[in-house]
Amino acid sequence: MRLGIHIPLKGGFPANLMRVKEYGCETIQLFAGNPTGWKMAPPNLPEIEKRVALAREQSIYPLVIHCAYLVNLATTSPEFYEKSVRLLNDTMERASLHRAPFVVLHTGNHGGAGVERGLNQIIRTISGIYPEWPGGVKLLLENTAGSGTALGSSFEELARVLQAFPAGTLGVCLDTAHGWAAGYDFGSADGVKELLERFDKIIGLEKLCLLHLNDSRVGRGSRVDRHEHIGRGRIGLEGFRELLRQPWPEEMPAILETPEIGSDWDRQNLETLRRLLE
Template identity: 40%
Template sequence: MFRIGAHVSISGGVAKAVDREREVGGNCGQIFVGSPRGWAVSEVDEDDADAFVEAAGAQDVGPWIVHGTYLVNLATPKDDLAAKSLDTVQAELDAAAALDIPYYVFHPGAHTGAGEETGIQNVGERLSELDVPAGVTLLLENTAGKGTTVGTHFADLDQMVAVSAHDYDDLGVCLDTCHLYAAGYDFTTEAGMAEMIEDLDATIGVENVHYLHLNDSKHPLGSEKDEHEHLGEGEIGEEGFRRFINHAALREKPMVLETPEDEKGYAWNVEKARELRDEE
């Protein structure tokens, strides 16, 4: 089954996310467990968690994924920011476990002048300090490359895992299409797609990619700019997404949208993804 959904709100209780997902036509989904631009992580109410698990099961919506706050930076050379980031990531991981959500994803962060190699090393070492709960896989998200962010290339993400005391039993990767394209991975052509998958398999391993973010890009290939567009209406285009979501190495992985929330909205993008999906 094609698992496609969108990022939805938990306002009023996390259990309400299931109905919101169904309203946009999704059958898997992504949530925050706190403000995306703050450090506080919402305490999981046991009754609300039970209601969420029950509703998700009854309506066959899943797998779900928790997205970490944007403030997290494990690549930073600043010890105080790293400590705050680790506390927040741990709380978000624990919230995912309490909600029986199998995946948690976050952006590795930026080295802010310390150097890319140092930033990657910092991420790996700090991952080692996390207690990844049983039943949850922590996913590193690839980045577009703007500024001093780390994790732009597959080999960088793989190196973070190699440095960490954890391995691919606890860790994995979530690939974002806008970030891939902005970083210079041109999967819009047959040759480019084949080259990207070959690179992916030689580093991270396709089997260690657990989730996909579907977002078109407002900016050209290699721009290093992270600005999302509706599916098919950006630089990647319809054929690029048709190639991506139907590729044998990727088509069985769950996919969620983080496209603009304007007059088109998520429902339009979910339907577009279904239109581009080849039948089994």
């Protein structure tokens, strides 16, 4: 397992990478552009090559790109739909330039159209665009907390989308805070064992490509997305210990998206995880 952290845009890539390297980071996640904007600036190729070289030199891998939050493949608005598809395609291209094998996407919001219509629209959309995506980059659907009309909070909904594609086309990013908010018991050793068995049965553990390790500020099943520092929230250390001690593939990335990213909390949260792995 390779532990890492989401790095902020603020401060720049090289400084952030060197900072988290000092904490013992082995992998990082980043936004390819403004996470709350529709437009991605044209790629600065020399800058990207420098990033790739620095990450390689510091043995930080894999690089994971997180899609902008605005992308919603299940939207009912034609305007947002068109923008979402364009930005997702641009993000896949940008990930390829970064030699990032994974792009993380929140599954989407159906906006009142209903779960079935939403999931079908996502499947139809990805079917139409994935053949054009660059090789070597896989789209990972992230489980959601299930607030409002969010899709993908259950393993069943994620499986519906994944099963519509040939094996290896899509993967899953499993976020502990979102799963907890959606009702999965990440808080106890038995709960973690049981939910991983369910994941394996419904989706298949071989499709799990990335973990997002976040504690939660809210109660289990509250369907609210509030991240907390590891061991400081309602999930607690017991569940994280069990999760980390599973027989994961050696290079399985596990990335923190805890509050106050960029502060000394990054070091503290990583230390907590490393202690649990010992």
